[in-house]
Amino acid sequence: MAKSPSSSDYHRGDMDIHEQASTFHAFMGLTKWGCLALAAGLFALVIWFCTPMGFVPGLVAGLVTTVAGIVMLREKPGAH
Numbered sequence: 001m002a003k004s005p006s007s008s009d010y011h012r013g014d015m016d017i018h019e020q021a022s023t024f025h026a027f028m029g030l031t032k033w034g035c036l037a038l039a040a041g042l043f044a045l046v047i048w049f050c051t052p053m054g055f056v057p058g059l060v061a062g063l064v065t066t067v068a069g070i071v072m073l074r075e076k077p078g079a080h
Contacts, residue, residue: 036069 044062048055 032073036066036073040065040069 040062043065044058046058047053047061048058051057
C-alpha cells in the first residue's frame with residue numbers, strides 16, 4: 001500500500017507554477033480576443049441585417065469596433 005502524504009510533506013510556496021501561469025495567461029488572452037471578435041462580428045451583422053444601411057456601413061462599424069477594441073485591450077507595458 002502506498003504511503004499517504006502527511007501534512008508535513010506540503011511546503012507552501014515551493015511548487016513551480018510557471019506552467020499554470022502561462023496556461024492562465026493564454027486562456028485569458030484567448031477569452032479577451034475571442035470576445036472582441038464576437039462583439040465586432042455581431043455588431044457588423046446587426047448593422048447589416050437589422051437596419052436599412054446595408055453591408056458597407058456594417059463592415060465599417062465592425063472594423064471601427066475591432067480597432068477600438070485592439071487599442072483598449074492590448075497589453076500595457078509593465079502589466080506583468
